[in-house]
Amino acid sequence: MRQIIEERIGSHSHHMQAETPAAHQRVAPHVTLLHEGDPARRIMEVVEGTVMLTKLLPDGRRQVVELLGPGDMFGFANGETYVCSAESLTSCVLVGHDRAALERDAALASRVLRRFEIQLCAMHSHALVLGRMSALERVAFFLMRLMPEGMVSGSTLHLAMTRQEIADFLGLTLETVSRAFSELKRRGIVALARADEVRIQDRGSVRRLAGAA
Amino acid sequence: MRQIIEERIGSHSHHMQAETPAAHQRVAPHVTLLHEGDPARRIMEVVEGTVMLTKLLPDGRRQVVELLGPGDMFGFANGETYVCSAESLTSCVLVGHDRAALERDAALASRVLRRFEIQLCAMHSHALVLGRMSALERVAFFLMRLMPEGMVSGSTLHLAMTRQEIADFLGLTLETVSRAFSELKRRGIVALARADEVRIQDRGSVRRLAGAA
DNA sequence: CGACCTATTGAAAGCTATCAACTGGGGTGG
DNA sequence: CCACCCCAGTTGATAGCTTTCAATAGGTCG
Known part of the structure; x- marks a missing residue:
């Protein structure tokens, strides 16, 4: 079983002023970063490397729903829990953003919003690929x-x-x-x-x- | 050819203070609301009714990438232009939000952000459906x-x-x-x-x- | 050097697409 | 008011693409 390798390499986030400062962490390849169904606490950002998001059907069929690179976000929730699992494909550097920080930090919120829009567009392309190609x-x-x-x-x-x-x-x-x-x-x-x-x-x-x- | 039926029914947006106030508009069913490739100026919100977003392949194959109901947003852009066409399925009430307003209006930005996350989750489910079912x-x-x-x-x-x-x-x-x-x-x-x-x-x-x- | 895992290639089965005919309901015009 | 037309939907037959099952090849690591 692989484990999450977590190594603090300092925060470069200047807009954070909260009780949970953003901490960069490095993870090894092929590490599970979070599980579909787990309580959704933070939004994660890929700083470096590639991450894949996956969903499973009860019978084991799997779909990689998104491939993420630098700047992309993950850790989405519809209600209280994550809707996807996430796994590093390469060695990665990640930053976690507290959900509460989005309310306080307008610059962060704006950046996340912009990125969500990009990822939504990518998902639209992916739907075309999966449905019609x-x-x-x-x-x-x-x-x-x-x-x-x-x-x-x-x-x-x-x-x-x-x-x-x-x-x-x-x-x-x-x-x-x-x-x-x-x-x-x-x-x-x-x-x-x-x-x-x-x-x-x-x-x-x-x-x-x-x-x- | 069908045309967009636009009927102002007044603004209920109180956080707007810009040169382009949000205006509700009613559109008939089966009306094209915007075209893939057009310059992306505003983000649209569905207040009432159902809207579908579609993408086309050069040879005419079509994919409906998303179905939207009240609260959902559309009019996404990767660069300068819309990545999807949008068409009303039923009679709809819509509101347009100026992109610049997202910077000024934190409450609106927060609401849009939350909704983007919901739509991203829906797209993840849809990818599983299209890829594996x-x-x-x-x-x-x-x-x-x-x-x-x-x-x-x-x-x-x-x-x-x-x-x-x-x-x-x-x-x-x-x-x-x-x-x-x-x-x-x-x-x-x-x-x-x-x-x-x-x-x-x-x-x-x-x-x-x-x-x- | 050998074991093991990933990738490639082959053969056959299965599911969906395609082509085609037919049905039914709604709207229009006589 | 009724008949006809037209379009959406249903159903059938066949083809085609992808999956499934299976065997082989290649590469890496111990």
Whole structure:
């Protein structure tokens, strides 16, 4: 069983004046950060690294509902408890924000609001992907999501996720994801140095398949 | 072509002090409220009625990404433009909030923030539905979403959506949605007085199929 | 070097999409 | 007021894509 590695590296938050100052913490990869159903006390912010949010069905089917990077927030609640579990994919630096602090700190509230809007937009795109795209298109969308803005054809991406995790994100099975990668390879759109090292040979084709969503 | 019917019924917003006061407006059913790609000026709030947000793929495939009721917000932007189109399903009352007002009005910002969190949670559930549920489960989920809290078996729901709209919401085709309704009817879980009048005979089965998501 | 886990590939089954015909209800025009 | 038309919905048959089950390959770590 993995444990949460928590290491205080000081607070850089200047708008906090409360009894629970924001503390940065570093966590190792593949650590469960919080559980669906646990009491929702704080809103967490990703400072560095990648976090995935997951939901489970009673019979064990899993969906990765969101992938989070620097600036993104998690720890949402509908009522009293978290609606998703969260797990670090890479080594991460996180900050927790007390829910009460949102009422006091207008600058923080504004920043969180802006970020919620961005994440809501990302979820809208994801709904389109899950509801209407083929397996090949979904994997292309996944790759495009990982490509930095100014990326050119020929660059290499590192995947921090297994085929199973990618499948759970895209609403597919791990075999189908693997077949999609093979198909992209066969078409000369990507090259795989290793399973988690993807060289983008034809950025345009990836964009086109992803529907520029 | 349908047009937006706009009827001022006065402002009930007391925290506004800006150059663009919040104005309530009533719109007819099946009216396009805003278009994906248009410049994003205001955030809209549903006061009464139901609104659907949709996204399109270049080839015409459509996804209804969100269904909104009273209190819900829309008009999100990632950059300068709306990421979704919005259309009224029923007759609606709406209020527009100037984006600049969010900076000035802390009470409004707090309310919007809270609502964004609720909608984000709803999107997480929807991702689970779209990514991991069967057709029958999706339709059950859809019905559960429409059932009021204190609803008992035997009550009747009115659907404000066509089979095509439900299909676009659930990531299915209209035929599959129709077959799912027939299957629920065959199992005695629902009864259909008309295509848009659903009597819930067995609330428990609906909940179970929907995975209590 | 071997064990184990992840990924790939193959074959067959299953579910949903697609194509097509038919039904029914509502509205319109005669 | 009735008949017809039109559109939404239902149902059937077939095709296609993804899943499932299974076997093989590759890589990493002890």
